[in-house]
Amino acid sequence: xxxxxVICNKERAIVKRxxxxxxxxxxxxxxxxxxxxxxxxxxxxxxxQGDKVAIxxxxxxxxxxxxxxxxxxxxxxxxxxxxxxxxxxxxxxxxRDDSLETVKRNQQQYDLPLKIVSYSELYGWSMDQIVKxxxxxxxxxxxxxxxxxxxxxxxxxxxxxxIVTGHNADDIAExxxxxxxxxxxxxxxxxxxxxxxxxxxxxxxxxxxxxxEKEIVMYAYFKKLDYFSTxxxxxxxxxxxxxxxxxxxxxxxxxxxxxxxxxxxxxxxIKEGVKLPVQGVCKRCGYMxxxxxxxxxxxxxxxxxxxxxxxxxxxxx
Amino acid sequence: MSxxxxxxxxxSGGVELLFNNIxxxxxxxxxxxxxxxxxxxxxxxxxxxDNLLQERSELFVxxxxxxxxxxxxxNDTDWELEGELGYEIKDNDEIVFISTLHGG
Ligand SMILES: [Zn+2]
Ligand SMILES: [Zn+2]
Numbered sequence: 565x566x567x568x569x570v571i572c573n574k575e576r577a578i579v580k581r582x583x584x585x586x587x588x589x590x591x592x593x594x595x596x597x598x599x600x601x602x603x604x605x606x607x608x609x610x611x612x613q614g615d616k617v618a619i620x621x622x623x624x625x626x627x628x629x630x631x632x633x634x635x636x637x638x639x640x641x642x643x644x645x646x647x648x649x650x651x652x653x654x655x656x657x658x659x660r661d662d663s664l665e666t667v668k669r670n671q672q673q674y675d676l677p678l679k680i681v682s683y684s685e686l687y688g689w690s691m692d693q694i695v696k697x698x699x700x701x702x703x704x705x706x707x708x709x710x711x712x713x714x715x716x717x718x719x720x721x722x723x724x725x726x727i728v729t730g731h732n733a734d735d736i737a738e739x740x741x742x743x744x745x746x747x748x749x750x751x752x753x754x755x756x757x758x759x760x761x762x763x764x765x766x767x768x769x770x771x772x773x774x775x776x777e778k779e780i781v782m783y784a785y786f787k788k789l790d791y792f793s794t795x796x797x798x799x800x801x802x803x804x805x806x807x808x809x810x811x812x813x814x815x816x817x818x819x820x821x822x823x824x825x826x827x828x829x830x831x832x833x834i835k836e837g838v839k840l841p842v843q844g845v846c847k848r849c850g851y852m853x854x855x856x857x858x859x860x861x862x863x864x865x866x867x868x869x870x871x872x873x874x875x876x877x878x879x880x881x
Numbered sequence: 882m883s884x885x886x887x888x889x890x891x892x893s894g895g896v897e898l899l900f901n902n903i904x905x906x907x908x909x910x911x912x913x914x915x916x917x918x919x920x921x922x923x924x925x926x927x928x929x930x931d932n933l934l935q936e937r938s939e940l941f942v943x944x945x946x947x948x949x950x951x952x953x954x955x956n957d958t959d960w961e962l963e964g965e966l967g968y969e970i971k972d973n974d975e976i977v978f979i980s981t982l983h984g985g
Binding site: 734793812 | 894948957
């Protein structure tokens with residue numbers, strides 16, 4: 565029995581869309597996938613003509629598909645964006661080496677300029693050096709905190725207007741649930757925003773906010789896009805934990821659960837009069853922080869003073 | 882009578898890490914693993930678990946199916962359009978397993 569595409573009614577269907585349950589053929593799948601992202605970009609007025617936009621590129625599936633689609637839409641709809649790839653080199657031998665090779669191939673394949681900034685450049689420490697100091701127990705804390713700021717810091721150096729990241733609908737649903745489970749009300753509204761303004765008024769946005777991971781991977785598969793997948797060598801079991809598994813379980817029962825969770829996060833309102841922590845800035849580097857020093861500066865201070873445990877206290881998240 | 886059928890397996894997106902980094906493998910399995918019924922995807926997944934999986938089987942199978950987050954394609958079609966576990970394997974089928982769980 566041949567299942568026909570519900571859009572063109574001509575070709576054989578090859579994908580069942582998780583968001584809608586529609587069965588679509590290859591060409592119609594490409595078309596709806598790309599057009600939905602274009603609509604997300606234009607509905608939210610993410611860019612202006614002439615913007616210098618850095619695509620955060622890790623060599624992984626999401627950022628590889630993002631680079632491909634951004635390049636394509638920029639040409640198809642004449643966004644007039646000055647696009648380039650921005651990669652962070654954490655300095656992990658064997659891990660980033662391979663993924664940076666992938667990004668370098670993407671640079672050729674998509675004909676986009678590539679800038680790489682390293683942890684050593686930004687912080688004076690590579691992850692390999694940090695692991696030597698702190699061992700394998702807390703290293704993910706360092707890597708995560710440093711990575712969060714690295715894109716912004718790199719973007720400032722490169723004088724960028726806008727950073728786009730490959731966060732997809734599954735990632736955002738995961739963050740919404742985690743913020744709810746942790747009771748982190750302050751972060752909840754921010755995590756569903758498609759575009760946030762960070763350091764030095766650089767905008768940061770997520771064109772894949774409503775794009776399912778399944779479709780990103782299917783798109784990469786059918787387009788034969790070249791991406792890299794591995795687990796970080798310093799955290800061999802770093803699957804994204806229980807919340808991720810829970811979301812995938814939900815999706816397998818009812819695929820719309822992912823979009824529903826995002827909508828719940830968006831609709832969440834805080835009662836008037838509830839006091840939220842005031843967002844300040846770090847005294848040392850100027851990055852957003854609710855304490856005097858931001859987490860990155862705390863961790864750096866510890867490293868530089870030979871007290872790497874500084875900043876990894878009990879309350880540290 | 883059970884004969885042997887050839888199946889072309891592909892592991893990617895990080896699933897290959899559970900299979901000694903092997904990305905492609907041609908296997909020969911009985912056309913009826915559970916006689917008298919023809920071999921299905923359900924039989925194949927358990928066969929892979931018992932015969933090929935090197936480590937951490939819970940990262941590949943969950944119950945009698947693949948772990949949620951692993952995509953399956955049968956002859957380049959989403960297995961959700963092909964009857965999933967009930968699909969009857971044919972000679973020279975190409976089955977692809979792709980993890981979506983690895984970093985992006
Ligand atoms: Zn079609
Ligand atoms: Zn700081």
